[in-house]
Amino acid sequence: MRWSAQTLARAHDIIATYPQKRSAVMPLLYLAMVEDSYLTEEGMRQVAELVGITPAQVQAVASFYTMYKREPVGRYLISVCTSISCFLLGSDELLAVMEEETGVPDGETAADGLISVEHVECIGACGGAPALQVNYEFVEGVTPDKARSLCRWLAEARPETIKSDELQALFGGSVSFDWAIKEAGGAARPIPAFQPLGTVAE
């Protein structure tokens, strides 16, 4: 499967923002995940071709970073922080609750492809510990009860877009700092919702 003309055009636009083609490997790997829903061998070959390096060199990069998923991930990726500050405030119980409520063990994906659960290292939400992310959107100050509700809500409501403000209002508690500003957008897939070229459409 080759990328669509539109995706290829976008890839070339991204490459053009860097002084050297190879620097575009990271944003193009995200693009490959958007295209195929995870990082496939074909996707990595496409990236290699576009930036002029070998597929092995692309794999070497992809395998270095935890957020490039080389296996299918659920529609909702729940990442529970278990580093020191969250650990001190009950992250391990939170992770256990998530595994129990979703039936998905740490590091795995549900058979129906809806939810993946993983424990992650510090996500920078220590002031609102314990914290987690759904599709890389923050929820801070989560209690075990709220964590259970979150799992049920994802399974029942199946939101199109994961919005941090909505998650925080429904399932969060204390925050690292006042978020103050509401956002309209969010994450439509288990890939960070960030467009390297800004408002250019996906």
Added chain:
Amino acid sequence: MTVAAAGIGLAARPLVVTRRMTEHPADSHTVARYEATGGYLQARRALAMTRTDLVELVKASGLLGRGGAAFSAGMKWSFLAPPRPSYLVVNADESEPGTFKDRQLLERDPHQVVEGMIITALANEVHEAFVYVRGEYPKPARRLQQAVEEAYSHGYLGKGIFGSAFDLDVVVHLGAGAYICGEETALINSLEGLRGEPRLKPPYFPAAKGLYMQPTIVNNVETIANLPHILEMGAEAYKALGHPADTGTFMFSISGHVKTPGNYELPHGLTWRQLIYDVAGGIRAGHTLKTWIPGGASAPWFVPADHLDLEITKDATGEALSMLGSGAVVVMDDSTCVVEAAQRLVRFFSHESCGQCTPCREGTTWLEMVLGRIENGAGRDVDIDVLLDVSDNISVGLKWPPVMTTICPLGPSAVSPIISITKYFKDEILAHIHGGGCPLK
């Protein structure tokens, strides 16, 4: 050891980089609010200044890098070697456990970072800048990207900024989940499309051989955010905000078992007692302070008996054999098992080790396993020596600052919790070993 002579009045504490977001919470991220509150005036002023004047001003302000190493920002700039087609890289790969200040600065006042970048670019004659934002921060990256676009559309970035002959392009680059990319040479490798493995220094000091082997300035988000204010108030006034040896304000990220965790912008020179009890509200009800990490997961711990009245400056913290690092203060109360806490910290470094250097790759794994067996009741008397021996192979003589057997400080960072628990909590480790596991469970 330096002890604070007098407490600094907290009520009068100056807000610099968090002022706008504090006074205008609803729209501090917009270009309209930014400009209505003096934004982009300093970038315009900087355009009329010489490079030398800008570098000298920042040197005179005493601004130290806020990313962890606390190196003079002005000095760093003055190292930038000719030729000067060079690059600016803003390190927004904030990943040190306990740290969440750059996230707030990017989300709540991104134009402040953009203006700081313009000033840095002018001072160093840089025309291409990159902001490397950690992958887990899509929201801060979105806000920054929005600010960058606004700046482009106003003519503050791009060709001929502010109608001058100076060009500056900014690219926001998203990481993908690797703590080590916060190390500046690893970050540069990552930005070049390579694995995020640190480079050997020398010869790869970024100011000499950085991005694409060109001279490169790498500055932390908070460092950059301070620059418009230094220009606005002048070096002397900026210095007067803080401690004579440690100027300006500093963002403390306080977390753990305190009543009011959060980010606090404060001058240096408070005591830890003030920070933990007055600023962060003290320890949660029914518990007492056991220990705290003064500057992120990499820093050796402090204990109430020795350090509560110590002055919070780079030098005083260093003399007490630790560091302020990225300003992350992680507070642990008496419910904490120090073996388990140390294991959690070591596990982080083990997971994040890039694998280049054997002492770090293998050592962090062994430290994690040995701590695990002590916690779970399978520890032996010899295990304390095993921990120290493995540590000594990563950080020779267990000195502070560490004598490294590795390319970068990640490995020695994993040794900090080991040094801390064997120094202050040996009895608790022995209680684990002799009592068949954790006495707190």
